[in-house]
Amino acid sequence: MSKALIVYGYYDEADHYGVLLTAAKKQLSESGVSEIEVVNTFEFTKKHLQNNKHDFTAPTAEWFRGHRTPENEALIKAEQDKITSATHIIFLYPIWWETLPPYMMHWVSEVFRSVSFRVGQGGEINPQWIGDRKVMIITTAGFSQEVRRDCFKKSLPLNNIKELEGKDPSEIDKLMTMAQTYPLMMALQYSGLSYSDQLHISGVDKGDQPEVVAQVEQGIKTFIGPEAKVELKDQKEEMAESKVLLLSGGPSKSSGTPTADKPTGTPTADIADKSAQVRFV
DSSP, X not given: OOEEEEEEOSSOSSSTTHHHHHHHHHHHHHTTOSEEEEEEHHHHHHHHHHTOOSOTTSOOHHHHHTOOOHHHHHHHHHHHHHHHXXXXXXXXXXXXXXXXXXXXXXXXXXXXXXTSEEXXXXXXXXXXXXXXXXXXXXXXXXXXXXXXXXXXXXXXXXXXXXXXXXXXXXXXXXXXXXXXXXXXXXXXXXXXXXXXXXXXXXXXXXXXXXXXXXXXXXXXXXXXXXXXXXXXXXXXXXXXXXXXXXXXXXOOXXXXXXXXXXXXXXXXXXXXXXXXXXXXX
């Protein structure tokens, strides 16, 4: 049985951007996905902050360390269960100030931390969510790709600007997309949820534009493929095959030594290693 989780990064499902959410659910259903669930990151953030029992006018050290009430623990656990039970995960959101909307970043920060990876004795990152889950990122931006590309180049230090001179625009676009999705990319990589596909659409004035809806539908159709059935691996098997990402950039100090977090013979993967297909419209 296939289950898709859509992580929605706009504050209103009934507004024009909600048309893209509706289109995504429709295409998933037509592609054979048997169960579809939506996470509204704005609603999650609102509820998470409302559950906070500390005074915002005088936050304590405890508040800064985690501000996790029993209500929030249950709220976060429910979100984590949605991730681990899904066979397909789609992140759908507009680019704000060339990065994630604040409430989507809040969702990632709260839901991914503590359980999505462990740090081994040698400083290596051991992902905890490795499996056969397929992940896609769909982003939109209001300005045209040409305007955004020009601003991106001008925002860089002078030496970097010179390095981009003469570069093919598509290469610059890839760098720009990596920069704007970097926080999410790293959260996915640390946890073992490296994405396989990405679609970015620029020049989106409103989400209900027919051509934008069509591009999102086609992107999801390609992402799901001819068959939606994906079998999730057993958790023990996932842990045994867990990749290790080195923070130090060198060999792990505990390489080859069994620990609670790192099985013997665990392969090492480079954080920059990406196989995602990135499409620009």
